[in-house]
Amino acid sequence: METETLYIRNLHEKVRLESKTISKRLAHLWIAYINKKFFLNILALKTSLNQIFKPYGPIKSLTCARHLRLRGQAFVVFENVESAKKALKDVNGFPLFSKPMDVQFSKKRSFCFIKDQDQLNTMKRKRDEIRIEKEDIAKKKKLEKQEKLLLNSAQQQQFQQQIQQFQSETDKGDPMQLSMQNQSSNITDQFLPPNKILFVQNLPKDTESQILSELFQQFPSFKEVRMVSGRGDIAFVEYDDEASSEVAKNTLNGYRLTDDKIIKVTFAKK
Incomplete structure (x- = not known):
């Protein structure tokens, strides 16, 4: 026009x-x-x-x-x-x-x-309403972004706690005790509550995050892989929701990654 x-x-x-x-x-x-x-x-x-x-x-x-x-x-x-x-x-x-x-x-x-003054006032009022609506949407998006950052920070702390717990459990105790703990852990892992974060164990020492990403991203809602510094045999894999992580867990638990390594995939402890 x-x-x-x-x-x-x-x-x-x-x-x-x-x-x-x-x-x-x-x-x-x-x-x-x-x-x-x-x-x-x-x-x-x-x-x-x-x-x-x-x-x-x-x-x-x-x-x-x-x-x-x-x-x-x-x-x-x-x-x-x-x-x-x-x-x-x-x-x-x-x-x-x-x-x-x-x-x-x-x-x-x-x-x-x-x-027409009435028409002008109506148009200006509509313009202001649209502006306020856009500002509200922008504020909502900013708030959601801040909440997401806080959530990611909390998840990072959760990762660190899980890593420290795993390391403390495996760094102490005699071989017989560790064997009994592992057997007990295998039973407990089956009853862990759903979590969008998966805990992957028994990885080859030189496993790279790219290899795990290619393996786990074939399932919907894949987010990221996090390797554990100083521990090449474990990793955490995160999805956007628990339903997607459960599908990946059920499919890949027991998957033979190499000739001598069968990985164990469980829900991460909350």
Whole structure:
């Protein structure tokens, strides 16, 4: 749809005005914002865009996006569609500060052309509702990311505790006692509660994580393999959910990885 408003993107985000281009009228602004590069970027862009587009007709509004996510974009509003059409035809692709501008008609008309006050208020209210909704979604995603980081940190601690427990159990006791413990462990492992983390034992000493990844990632929802530093014969494998880890456990427990090594796969202890 052709409108009086042009949408411009691919604008240079790191533009600064030289001091000699600042008029006396803006001298106080230059002093006040001398250390704020973003202000200088916006000022430089608006000045340059105004000089480029004003030959095509009176400009009602010229806005450069200030939000970090929208930087490099701008809107130019002319008084009529004909001016906008001519400007788009000539300026689209024009290199501004060594970057070709991408100029298109805006999908929506500017508020400048809406004379009905009720309609204008409705549109602004809808715009604000959409903005608030997007902000809420962004906050929710940020919170979910923080919760995931906390969960990963807790899982890391769980891994370390399991490793330390395993090492302490195998580093003490005589051979007969260890043999009895292993037999008891085999029985106990069968009744461990489901866990999305699997504990893999009896690996060859030189087993690499890539080999285990190729083996376990054939099952859905595979996440990662974690080798235990200093213990090449054990590893932990994580899935996104318990159902997927159970399928992998039931399939690969007792799998012959090499001629002399049959791996043991159980749920990790919680």
